[in-house]
Amino acid sequence: MKKKLENFWFYHKTHCILGLLALLVLGDFAWQKLHQPTPDYRAALLAGGYASEQTCARLEEALGQLWAGPQGPARVEVAFYPYDGDAAGAADPSAFMAGGVQLAADLQNGLSACYFTASPALLEQAGLALQGRVGEASPLWPIEELRGLAVFSTPQNAPLARTALGL
Secondary structure (H helix, E strand, O other), rough: OOOHHHHHHHHHHHHHHHHHHHHHHHHHHHHHHOOOOOEEEEEEEEEOOOOOOOHHHHHHHHHHHHOOOOEEEEOEEEEEOOOOOOHOOOHHHHHHHHHHHHHHHHHHOOOOEEEEEEOHHHHHOOOOOEEOOOOOOOOOOOOHHHHHOEEEEEEEHHHHHHHHHOO
16 A cells, blocks of 8 residues: 555646646635625627727726716726617628627626617617617716717616716
8 A cells, every 4th residue: 555655646637737726726716716706786788890998998887977876986887789680781691699698698687777779769669668878968078979869767776877868
């Protein structure tokens, strides 16, 4: 028995090292998942083309200030869906279809507090309520890409959407 233990490292060092590496990778993955910040709210931006990351970041910042709580600004995540319901006018058909699937999952699971879109008919068919449009009185007016967009929400999220519109 003593002889077997003396030779264990010689015969099994590769297995031990690979096992430790796998354990480190799994531990790092678990650490990242457990310490990943989750947003307080989500919003969705629907457009036929593309929205810049800067537009989404400015919208996240503005909504975070508008939806602030006692702890300070809210963490808001803006999901961009390159989907407007017009397949014929889609610049990238793959992105269009992926956006449609992501939007369907968002709507089915109620992930977003409000939806910004230039195609109101699409969200009306989904059963969401129109809360208004981003106009000059809205705190979101300085973000040019949002001007004139319709804002939809579910009835329970209507106060958040109306706050975003400055109502």
